[in-house]
Amino acid sequence: AHLTRTIEISLGEVALPDMSTPVTRTILKWLFFDLPMPWPKAKIKAPEEFTPQPAGTLEEERRRLFESIERFAAAQSAAPRRRTLSPLLGMQTRIAWGRIHGRHMEHHMRQYGV
Numbered sequence: 001a002h003l004t005r006t007i008e009i010s011l012g013e014v015a016l017p018d019m020s021t022p023v024t025r026t027i028l029k030w031l032f033f034d035l036p037m038p039w040p041k042a043k044i045k046a047p048e049e050f051t052p053q054p055a056g057t058l059e060e061e062r063r064r065l066f067e068s069i070e071r072f073a074a075a076q077s078a079a080p081r082r083r084t085l086s087p088l089l090g091m092q093t094r095i096a097w098g099r100i101h102g103r104h105m106e107h108h109m110r111q112y113g114v
Helices: 002-010 022-034 058-078 094-111
Strands: 083-086 090-093
Touching (some): 022 094, 058 094
16 A cells, blocks of 8 residues: 555655655655665555555555556656656656656565565
8 A cells, every 4th residue: 555655656646745745855865766776674664545455355455556556667668758746755756757757666675575
């Protein structure tokens, strides 16, 4: 549900307020998405808005995640430079969101040994 929510945010399907600051838009983005180092396990807690309760079984959540990935891929192909708001990183193009999603998913796959 957490990964799906992030993709929904990047597609503009879930609107959250802009909580970004100059520090999160520059230094945080650089640390988490530009440096080629893994994120620390269990050291970072996402805001509640990013961690909804699962709406169904694990298999249903998995299906929702894959559907959201497909929607994002189609949207990115159709308009890669379109910008949507990241509540923590400010306005991002779909190209940037693709990198953000990749690093974010990589972190969780490593975190859970997938």
